[in-house]
Amino acid sequence: MWLVPTPIGNLGDLTYRAAEVLRTADAVACEDTRRTAALLTHLGLSRPLKRLDAHTMGRAPALLAEWPRLAYVSDAGTPGISDPGAELVQAALAADIPVEVLPGATAFVPALVLSGLPTARFTFEGFLPRSGRERRARLEAIAAREETTLLYESPHRLAATLQDLAQSCGAERAASVSRELSKRFEETRRGSLAELAASFAAEARGEFVVVVAGVSAHQRAAAQAEQAPDWTALAAELAQQGLGARDIRDTLAERGLRKKAYAYALAASESAQAGTGQTEG
Incomplete structure (x- = not known):
């Protein structure tokens, strides 16, 4: 079984190796058959498409048994990152089926580099919980973290998340927001969390990666002094x-x-x- 990264926007980002694997696969499992069909048409390929998303992952063992040379793609980017690909890998390993993951496109790496924030150490949070105790705990962890933090967010929740981050981390904490990476309207805005929250106060469009600076030693000491x-x-x-x-x-x-x-x-x-x-x- 192969996990095949697909472009997050620009179709030119598909690697030659990814195209070759899709050409030789017995079948292609995917989150959205229509979207993947368009990609295969772009490549001039025709392969059996099998839907395999968060709601249908229970059929993974049967698909793996039926199609030994199965390729899996998510809607965009590298399968297994904030999508059900990780569950498919677990199913394959449980069935003693070899797994090969191809290198390729993902959104958070270019967003990290574009942010201008430290890249030596970072934590990827994926999507934050929408509400409740778990969301508060994750926000507190981000606020206390020394390394850079990255997270994905949907357009209709971006403004609220930036406001929550500003409240938890401090309004002046440095951050960036990247949208539509590799696409026509790609954009990265940098500034404090307060500035970014104001900038995206209205509902935005696109797919977003938020990058938040870690707390500095000076900031940590100042916060501890205030609380002492x-x-x-x-x-x-x-x-x-x-x-x-x-x-x-x-x-x-x-x-x-x-x-x-x-x-x-x-x-x-x-x-x-x-x-x-x-x-x-």
Whole structure:
């Protein structure tokens, strides 16, 4: 079985090897038979087409048994990336059928390079969950991540996702949005998440890849400083409540302060005692 990448826009991106595999395959499984038929017609080929998408993946074992030289294509790009191709690979491996994946087109690699953001390390998120706890968790993970993050988004959800990213990552976090890669109206916009959210506030058209910069060490330190308690004020408040130095130290340690807990506790306790004219026995 072969997984064959197909162009994400420009038909000239189909490789010679991909065309040769489609020519020699016994059958071609695909997400959309009409779309794949148009591609085969462009290549001057005629092959049996078998629909195999997220709703019909249950027929994969039977197709693999019937067509030993099966080629699988998704609607666009490399099968197995944000489409049911990964399930087909699992079915083939379970049946001890050799799998060959051809290199070829995919949207997130050119979007990453076009973004101008760091490329040495990155995480591909695919499509975010539409709502709920899982979406919030993924957004929080993106906000905390040091490496660049890439995700796909549909046109009618792009504006909401950019707003959510700006809220989670910070309005000034650098990002880019690429649309219609390799097609006539290809475009990449770069800027802060706030700027991009405003730019795409109205419903957009096309297929989108969003690229978000990782959090820098400076940004992480600043965020941690904002979230850190005022240990001096907290220790003073505990001392005013009548706690001794040891109890103040233990309370500060429980709330996350380790190395200097006793120093804060002792200073607060001595200040409180000086104010009341008492000493700790």
